[in-house]
Amino acid sequence: MQKTSPPVQDYLKTIYELTREGRPASTNAIAERLRLQPASVTGMLQRLAARQPPLVTYRKRHGVQLTPAGRRVALEVIRHHRLLETFLVEKLGFRWDEVHEEACRLEHVISERMEERIAAVLGDPLFDPHGAPIPRADLTLPQREELPLTQVPGGSRIRILRVPDDDPALLRRLDALQLRPGTEARIRTQSPLEAVVTLEVAGRPPIPLGYPVGALVFVEVLS
Amino acid sequence: MQKTSPPVQDYLKTIYELTREGRPASTNAIAERLRLQPASVTGMLQRLAARQPPLVTYRKRHGVQLTPAGRRVALEVIRHHRLLETFLVEKLGFRWDEVHEEACRLEHVISERMEERIAAVLGDPLFDPHGAPIPRADLTLPQREELPLTQVPGGSRIRILRVPDDDPALLRRLDALQLRPGTEARIRTQSPLEAVVTLEVAGRPPIPLGYPVGALVFVEVLS
DNA sequence: TACTCTATTTAGTCTAGACTAAATAGAGTA
């Protein structure tokens, strides 16, 4: 792994996430995620593509994809991030809404040795506190079937697998509603036209979620 | 505490250590410790002195001292550093020769929240694995009588309090010789002319230490 | 086929923090 700066690592991580569905990441999408000006992103993309070896393939006005070298860096940083989040929650008593920002700074400076020690004391976890998969030391990802809550038919029984990690206010709200990885629920109604999915958790009052939120909550269908 | 970059924090930490005996730190001494060119240090000292509030008082060709604001930043970073070293050894199973470099990167990015959590799980330790005092949350330092090994009269019984933290090879050697904080020994000979102090630890063969090393090992005199 | 609009790029700046090479202050010596 060539030496990369924290900004470069955050770009690669963002591009990794934006290209999960196979299509190149756009300049503006990257700029929005990283809260930078699009012009700054264009400059960085050109530098990432010009590195030896190149970390992205960049086609002007068509967006970027990661090269194998870029993907390795991204997965390495994501492994750091998710191990750190898990460690902060499990061993240091952080709440799950406090860890993302801390992990986003620490992920760039921990050594491979520290990564290895953290993984060891946690017992090589495969998922972080938000249910996101933690790349293994060989950078492979644990696979499983996930569906966004917005795509599950009404009436299904589901188990929550994963929630978004970067919005502390939402995380506190989900926690208060007991919507955490592992929680089982029934889809009471699925209403694409109103863009609302309503959950029912063990006799508690029904919980309506709008699609912008529901699309970020991933579940497995139990029946 | 105003926002300070990692380089600025390392400068302030270094200046703190170089000015422990009250005299200003010289440009060259700082450059040597940080492995930078003296010209680069001059530039930084001018910037540190020009900040609002100033972090150092800088008299051209006479060296720098920390202002109260600069001292606060230095102590805050030193607290991070020493808590981290302790945590890495106690909770993550690092050896004492591995932690300095790791702590020197992490010290700049952990939040006050994380500092607080680490201190809590460690039980608010007052000394790090090398015996260095850890500034308390209010930035006061635990005080105690320390003498460099080179200044203890021959024949004295001593207990090792503190060893230098930044030389991994020396730390491994000291560990192999069982010269660690807490170890008790007798000064077999103190020879300023030959610049050697010889220690005797519990029936093991005598251990001669040259003054460049002896001056960095601090002890308390038992009798 | 020309026009419009938006996403993106280009051009030019700025800052922090490093560097090298050359100048110089001033302590100590002749």
Next chain:
DNA sequence: TACTCTATTTAGTCTAGACTAAATAGAGTA
């Protein structure tokens, strides 16, 4: 009182990574 030597400073560069303002490619529309 002038000279020498070393530590330090000055002057000028460079790089990464940000910014703003202006230009433009090219998809979609008239």
